[in-house]
Amino acid sequence: MDGALIAETIGITGHDGDEIEAYIARPLGQESFGNVVVIHHMPGYDGGTKEITRRFAAHGYAALMPNLYHRDAPGASPDDAAAAARAKGGVPDERLVGDVAGAAAHLRALDGSNGKVGVIGYCSGGRQSFLAACSLPLEAAVDCYGAFVVGNPPEGMPLKVGPIAHLAPSLSCPLLGLFGADDQYPSPEQVDELDKVLTEAGKEHEFHSYEGAGHAFFSVDRPAYRVEAANDGWQKIWDFFGRYLAG
Amino acid sequence: MCTYLTEKIEVAGSGKGAQGWFTLTDATVYLDHPQHAPAEHTLNIDFLNPASGPSARVAVELTAESARALARAIEATLESAPPGLV
Numbered sequence: 001m002d003g004a005l006i007a008e009t010i011g012i013t014g015h016d017g018d019e020i021e022a023y024i025a026r027p028l029g030q031e032s033f034g035n036v037v038v039i040h041h042m043p044g045y046d047g048g049t050k051e052i053t054r055r056f057a058a059h060g061y062a063a064l065m066p067n068l069y070h071r072d073a074p075g076a077s078p079d080d081a082a083a084a085a086r087a088k089g090g091v092p093d094e095r096l097v098g099d100v101a102g103a104a105a106h107l108r109a110l111d112g113s114n115g116k117v118g119v120i121g122y123c124s125g126g127r128q129s130f131l132a133a134c135s136l137p138l139e140a141a142v143d144c145y146g147a148f149v150v151g152n153p154p155e156g157m158p159l160k161v162g163p164i165a166h167l168a169p170s171l172s173c174p175l176l177g178l179f180g181a182d183d184q185y186p187s188p189e190q191v192d193e194l195d196k197v198l199t200e201a202g203k204e205h206e207f208h209s210y211e212g213a214g215h216a217f218f219s220v221d222r223p224a225y226r227v228e229a230a231n232d233g234w235q236k237i238w239d240f241f242g243r244y245l246a247g
Numbered sequence: 248m249c250t251y252l253t254e255k256i257e258v259a260g261s262g263k264g265a266q267g268w269f270t271l272t273d274a275t276v277y278l279d280h281p282q283h284a285p286a287e288h289t290l291n292i293d294f295l296n297p298a299s300g301p302s303a304r305v306a307v308e309l310t311a312e313s314a315r316a317l318a319r320a321i322e323a324t325l326e327s328a329p330p331g332l333v
Contacts (some may be wrong), residue, residue: 043282073301079282083293084301086253087275123280214287216280224287 004028005057007050012066012106015098020070022103023050025057032114034139034245035107037100038065039121039128041216042090044082045069048221049122059238061245064107066099068128089160090124093131100132116245118173120237121146123216127164133175134167140244142176142237145215147185150193165194168201175205176240178233180213180226208236253277262294262305269303272296281308290314 007025014020023045027033036056040049045067056063068091073081085091104117118140121129126146133141143149150165175198179191186194191209198205210217210229217226218233254276262271273295281289289308296303309317325333 041280043280046282076301079306080301080304082282083275083295083304083306084297086277086279087255087293087295087297216287222280222287223285 001060003058007054012102014102015095021067022064023053024064025054026062027057027060032247034061034114035117036061036063037103037119038063039125041123041125044078046078062107064103066103096128097135101136114247118241118245131164133173134170138173140173144178145183150190165197168197171203177207179209180217181209181211182214264305269296284308
């Protein structure tokens with residue numbers, strides 16, 4: 001693997017058969033590769049998450065990030081689309097599952113795909129990664145500081161999502177959780193509770209919480225970035241996907 | 248965190264966005280991750296005209312301190328306006 005890749009914007013078939021925009025990055029010069037669906041954070045289908053998508057390709061995985069806000073604001077810039085999606089209360093859970101299913105099907109059908117698909121999501125995408133892994137047959141899932149897997153949103157929040165830890169018995173694959181010990185959403189107590197729920201359900205998982213890191217510590221262009229946590233977190237991701245997805 | 252905390256109001260006026268001036272019909276005020284400001288959370292205001300699409304938007308991301316100062320300045324300006332103007 002020499003980091004060579006090709007990346008482009010494509011259309012994929014998402015929930016309800018809708019065609020939605022997606023960003024795909026594939027490794028070049030590799031006969032066989034595993035696959036990753038990348039779920040963007042709440043600020044949207046942005047440059048930072050496209051960079052993450054390319055990073056997976058540079059490490060030998062085909063990675064595909066669906067634009068979850070495509071229907072809310074087709075053709076709009078990522079920040080305008082995120083504002084439009086927010087005004088509607090966020091991405092409905094059912095639609096998210098349909099879009100990830102479409103992304104996974106697209107990846108499985110690629111020439112060279114080994115048929116194994118993992119999912120990773122950041123921020124709101126962390127919760128959505130767990131949701132997808134509890135709703136679809138996948139090989140590995142990573143939840144990066146997803147809020148409201150455990151616990152209700154605060155009173156008065158017009159968020160159209162609720163806790164989904166009760167779905168744990170349906171988790172279809174091993175789960176890696178990466179969290180900041182200083183985060184409040186999810187709080188360390190909520191992370192512990194999810195850990196307990198998964199253990200009771202007999203689901204394979206490994207959680208890591210980083211001291212000195214809060215929410216969004218992977219975001220290199222935000223003050224929340226924590227280099228030690230992010231570097232170690234990436235290593236955990238490579239080890240984890242290497243075990244369950246590699247070519 | 249992803250708060251989604253949002254106040255929505257109707258407004259009358261105009262704003263200047265990427266495509267020039269447009270009529271404003273709505274505004275949303277929320278506390279969440281900024282797109283651009285170098286802070287973990289900011290008070291964000293979107294001035295909008297949803298009927299003209301998601302790009303009809305004037306956005307600001309302010310620190311909490313700046314947002315409070317802005318709110319005070321708006322109130323003070325309106326309070327000190329000569330009678331009959333507002």
